[in-house]
Amino acid sequence: MxxxxxxxxxxxxxxxxxxxxxxxxxxxxxxxxxxxxxxxxxxxxxxxxxxxxxxxxxxxxxxxxxxxxxxxxxxxxxxxxxxxxxxxxxxxxxxxxxxxxxxxxxxxxxxxxxxxxxxxxxxxxxxxxxxxxxxxxxxxxxxxxxxxxxxxxxxxxxxxxxxxxxxxxxxxxxxxxxxxxxxxxxxxxxxxxxxxxxxxxxxxxxxxxxxxxxxxxxxxxxxxxxxxxxxxxxxxxxxxxxxxxxxxxxxxxxxxxxxxxxxxxxxxxxxxxxxxxxxxxxxLNEPSKIDDTSWIKPMKYVGVWWEMHVGKSTWDYAGSQNAQNALDKELKPSGKHGATTANTKRYIDFAAKHGFDGVLVEGWNVGWEDWFGNWKENVFDFLTPYPDFNLKEVNDYAKLKGIKMIMHSETSGSVANFERHLDRSLNLMKEYGYTAAKTGYVGRIIPRGEFHDGQTMVNHYNFIAQRFADYKMMVNSHESSRPTGYSRTYPNYIAAEATRGTEFNAWSIGNLPSHETVLPFTRSLGGPIDYTPGIFEIKMSYYDASKKEQVHTTLAKQLALYVTLYSPLQMAADLPENYEKYPDAFQFIKDVATDWDESKYLEAEPGDYLTIARKAKGTEKWFLGAITDENSRKTEIKLDFLTPNKKYKATIYQDGKTADWQKNPINYEIKSLLVTSKTKLKLVLAAGGGTAISFFPIN
Known part of the structure; x- marks a missing residue:
C-alpha cells in the first residue's frame, strides 16, 4: 500500500x-x-x-x-x-x-x-x-x-x-x-x-x-x-x-x-x-521491470573453481606454455585441465547427493591458454568447448540428476567481443538448459581507454541483466563495478562479486580477518554478494607444503558467513573431498537457507564484529551467524526473535577451545540444545572466528 x-x-x-x-x-x-x-x-x-x-x-x-x-x-x-x-x-x-x-x-x-x-x-x-x-x-x-x-x-x-x-x-x-x-x-x-x-x-x-x-x-x-x-x-x-x-x-x-x-x-x-x-x-531504485519473475530462484551451488585456485587443476587445456599451439588449434592436453566431462560429472553427483541446486564450471571453453593480460580483442567465443568437455553429455547428465548448470563467461575485459557474441551465447545456454551464468571482467577494458567504473561499462553491466532477462536467465557478475541496488529493478541480477573475494586467500597476502566484518557495511548495501565462502581446508600448505597462504578465518567463521553475507546465490566453494572429511560441519551448509522472510541485526560494529539472525522463507527455521575480526570475542545473545511458546532444536557450530585463525583454524565443536524465545546463549568466538547456529522448530 x-x-x-x-x-x-x-x-x-x-x-x-x-x-x-x-x-x-x-x-x-x-x-x-x-x-x-x-x-x-x-x-x-x-x-x-x-x-x-x-x-x-x-x-x-x-x-x-x-x-x-x-x-x-x-x-x-x-x-x-x-x-x-x-x-x-x-x-x-x-x-x-x-x-x-x-x-x-x-x-x-x-x-x-x-x-x-x-x-x-x-x-x-x-x-x-x-x-x-x-x-x-x-x-x-x-x-x-x-x-x-x-x-x-x-x-x-x-x-x-x-x-x-x-x-x-x-x-x-x-x-x-x-x-x-x-x-x-x-x-x-x-x-x-x-x-x-x-x-x-x-x-x-x-x-x-x-x-x-x-x-x-x-x-x-x-x-x-x-x-x-x-x-x-x-x-x-x-x-x-x-x-x-x-x-x-x-x-x-x-x-x-x-x-x-x-x-x-x-x-x-x-x-x-x-x-x-x-x-x-x-x-531508491525503480521497481522490478520483469513482469513474470517465477523463474528467478535462489540457488546453492558447487563448482569446478577452487581447485584451480589451489593449483590442483587449471582453467586451460593445453597449458600456458603451449599457448601458441593452442592458438594454432593444435591443442595438446597438459593433463591438468579441470573442466572435463568426467570431473564435472563428479561435481554433479556430489551436488545431487547433498541437495544442491547447481554446478558452475569454469575453463570449459577454448581460449584460456592466452587469455590473461594481453589486452586482446578476441580471446573467447563463448561457444566452443575444449575437446574434453562434452556440453550435451554434461547437461544430459545434470538433467538426469536434477541439477542446473551454471555457465561461465569470462570476457578477459574484452567487453566489445562479449557483446558481439552475447545472443549466440545465450542461445547456447538455453539449448543446453542453463538457468544462470557467471560473467567475469578480469583485465583492462576493451574498448580501450574505458574503465570498469565508467559510463560505458555501467551501461554494459545493466544491459547484460536486461538481455539475460529476455532469455529468462539469471546473471552473477564478477570484477564488475559494485552494485547500487539495480537488483530491485532487474532481480535476475541475482548476485555480484565486486569486492576482494575468497580466492585472494589462495595465492596472495589474502583478506584481513576484519574484511568480512566491513563488507556488510559497505559492499553489501548495494545488493547480493557472491563471496564464495565455505572453505574447510584453510591452509594452502595442505596442497603444497611450501605454501604459506591461507584463508584468514576459522572453519566455524566460514559457516557463519552464509548468514552474515547475504546472497540468494551461495557457493559451497571448497572441493567435494574436503567436505566429505568434515560431514558434521558440512551439514550447516546443506541446511542453511538462501532466501529470507526476516533478518534481525543483533550486534554490529564495522571492522570488529557482526551477529545476524535470519528466518528462512516460508518456514519457522532460523539461522544465526556471528563473526569477529582478529580478536577473540565473548557475547551473550537473546533469542527473542524466535516465535514465543515454541521450542527449537539449536545446533551450534562453534570454534573449539584451541581454535585460532592462524594457529588452529579447523578446530571446531558442534553441540545441540533445546531453546525458546526466552533463552540466552553465550557465544565464544576465537580470533578470526565465528559461530553458526541453526534453529529448527520442534512440532
Whole structure:
C-alpha cells in the first residue's frame, strides 16, 4: 500500500532562498539554501547535531556551462511517500519505503538552464539527485565534472578503499580521516590490474564513525547511464567531493534531457545495526521491470573453481606454455585441465547427493591458454568447448540428476567481443538448459581507454541483466563495478562479486580477518554478494607444503558467513573431498537457507564484529551467524526473535577451545540444545572466528 501527500509552492524569483525537510521520525533534518552567488548547498543534522556541514552542489558541462552558481529558486515541492513492497528474493519478505521528499526547481540565470535538485529523507539517511527536465536550451550535453560535496564535522574513523576506477579488490584500510593516503596502501596485494592515480581519493561506499559514536555511510543508488562515483578527499578540512571515472576522451557522461543523475546517499545513525540493515539503496531504485519473475530462484551451488585456485587443476587445456599451439588449434592436453566431462560429472553427483541446486564450471571453453593480460580483442567465443568437455553429455547428465548448470563467461575485459557474441551465447545456454551464468571482467577494458567504473561499462553491466532477462536467465557478475541496488529493478541480477573475494586467500597476502566484518557495511548495501565462502581446508600448505597462504578465518567463521553475507546465490566453494572429511560441519551448509522472510541485526560494529539472525522463507527455521575480526570475542545473545511458546532444536557450530585463525583454524565443536524465545546463549568466538547456529522448530 502506498501513501503520497504533495505540496508545491511557486515562488517569486529569489524571494525564498532556503528550505528544510525532515525524516519521518524527525531525527534527520536537511537544510537547503542558495548562497548570495546562487550556489546551491545543503547541511544535515542528526538529533539536532550537525553531521554534514555546508556542502555545495552542482555540475559542470563540457560546453562551458557551469551549473554550480547563479541559480534562483523557481519553486519547491514537498512530498511524503510510504509503501511496503516485496522483493523477489531478499533479506526481508516486506520492505518499508518511507520518506519525505523536497524538490527544488532552479533556473540558472546566466545560461537559462533549468535543473531540479531532489532530496529524499528516510529515517536511516538522506539521498539527493540532479534532475534535468526537457528544455529548449539543453538537449544533448556532456558532464565534465560533478561538484557534489560531503563535508563532515570532524576527524572520523574511516573504513576505505583507495580510489581506483578499475578494481575494488582491496583490503579495507581503517584509519582516521586525516590519515587517508593511497601511497600507504600495500600494492603487493595480488590484484592483477589496478589504476590508483590519486593520492587522496577513496571509493564508495565509505563507512565512517565519529568520536561521538555517530555512524555515517556515503554511497550512491540507481547508477544508470552514469559513471560510478568515487570521492576526492581533503584530509585537512574533512571534505569529500564526487569524482567520476572518465572515458578515453576524458568525458564523464553523455546525457540527453530529460534525465537524472544517480542518487547520492548519506546513511546516518547512532546504532551501527541501522546501517547494516538499511534497505535505503534498494528503495531508491525503480521497481522490478520483469513482469513474470517465477523463474528467478535462489540457488546453492558447487563448482569446478577452487581447485584451480589451489593449483590442483587449471582453467586451460593445453597449458600456458603451449599457448601458441593452442592458438594454432593444435591443442595438446597438459593433463591438468579441470573442466572435463568426467570431473564435472563428479561435481554433479556430489551436488545431487547433498541437495544442491547447481554446478558452475569454469575453463570449459577454448581460449584460456592466452587469455590473461594481453589486452586482446578476441580471446573467447563463448561457444566452443575444449575437446574434453562434452556440453550435451554434461547437461544430459545434470538433467538426469536434477541439477542446473551454471555457465561461465569470462570476457578477459574484452567487453566489445562479449557483446558481439552475447545472443549466440545465450542461445547456447538455453539449448543446453542453463538457468544462470557467471560473467567475469578480469583485465583492462576493451574498448580501450574505458574503465570498469565508467559510463560505458555501467551501461554494459545493466544491459547484460536486461538481455539475460529476455532469455529468462539469471546473471552473477564478477570484477564488475559494485552494485547500487539495480537488483530491485532487474532481480535476475541475482548476485555480484565486486569486492576482494575468497580466492585472494589462495595465492596472495589474502583478506584481513576484519574484511568480512566491513563488507556488510559497505559492499553489501548495494545488493547480493557472491563471496564464495565455505572453505574447510584453510591452509594452502595442505596442497603444497611450501605454501604459506591461507584463508584468514576459522572453519566455524566460514559457516557463519552464509548468514552474515547475504546472497540468494551461495557457493559451497571448497572441493567435494574436503567436505566429505568434515560431514558434521558440512551439514550447516546443506541446511542453511538462501532466501529470507526476516533478518534481525543483533550486534554490529564495522571492522570488529557482526551477529545476524535470519528466518528462512516460508518456514519457522532460523539461522544465526556471528563473526569477529582478529580478536577473540565473548557475547551473550537473546533469542527473542524466535516465535514465543515454541521450542527449537539449536545446533551450534562453534570454534573449539584451541581454535585460532592462524594457529588452529579447523578446530571446531558442534553441540545441540533445546531453546525458546526466552533463552540466552553465550557465544565464544576465537580470533578470526565465528559461530553458526541453526534453529529448527520442534512440532
Amino acid at each position: 502506498k501513501f503520497i501527500f504533495s505540496l508545491v509552492f511557486l515562488l517569486a524569483m529569489g524571494y525564498i532562498n532556503s528550505q528544510s525537510v525532515q525524516s519521518p521520525s524527525k531525527a534527520i533534518t536537511v537544510n537547503f539554501k542558495l548562497s548570495e552567488n546562487g550556489n546551491p548547498n545543503y547541511t544535515i543534522s542528526y538529533k539536532n547535531k550537525p553531521v554534514i556541514l555546508e556542502s555545495f552542489l552542482g555540475l559542470k558541462l563540457k560546453s562551458g556551462i557551469d551549473l554550480t552558481s547563479n541559480f534562483a529558486i523557481d519553486s519547491f515541492g514537498v512530498n511524503t511517500f510510504n509503501e511496503i513492497w516485496q522483493p523477489v528474493l531478499g533479506e526481508q519478505k516486506n520492505i518499508k519505503n518511507h520518506y519525505n521528499q523536497l524538490t527544488i526547481a532552479l533556473s540558472q540565470t546566466k545560461d537559462n538552464v533549468k535543473i531540479n535538485i531532489i532530496f529524499r529523507v528516510f529515517d536511516e539517511g538522506v539521498a539527493f539527485r540532479y534532475d534535468f527536465p526537457k528544455q529548449q536550451n539543453l538537449n544533448y550535453f556532456i558532464i565534465s565534472d560533478e561538484a557534489s560535496e560531503f563535508n563532515i564535522v570532524g576527524n572520523h574513523k574511516v573504513f576505505w578503499l583507495p580510489g581506483d576506477f578499475d578494481t575494488n579488490e582491496y583490503n579495507y584500510e581503517e584509519t582516521l580521516f586525516s590519515e587517508i593516503n593511497t601511497d600507504k596502501v600495500n600494492l603487493n596485494n595480488g590484484i592483477g590490474f589496478k589504476a590508483i592515480n590519486k593520492k587522496y581519493m577513496v571509493q564508495t561506499p565509505l563507512m565512517m564513525k565519529s568520536l561521538e559514536g555517530i555512524y555515517l555511510n556515503i554511497f550512491e543508488a540507481a547508477v544508470v547511464n552514469y559513471p560510478v562515483m568515487q570521492l576526492d578527499v581533503d584530509t585537512k578540512n574533512y571534505k569529500l567531493k564526487s569524482s567520476l571515472a572518465p572515458n578515453a576522451l576524458g568525458d564523464k557522461a553523455y546525457l540527453q534531457t530529460p534525465c537524472v543523475s544517480p542518487w547520492r546517499t548519506i546513511m546516518i545513525s547512532d546504532d551501527a545495526r541501522d546501517i547494516v540493515g538499511s534497505k535505503m539503496i534498494l528503495n
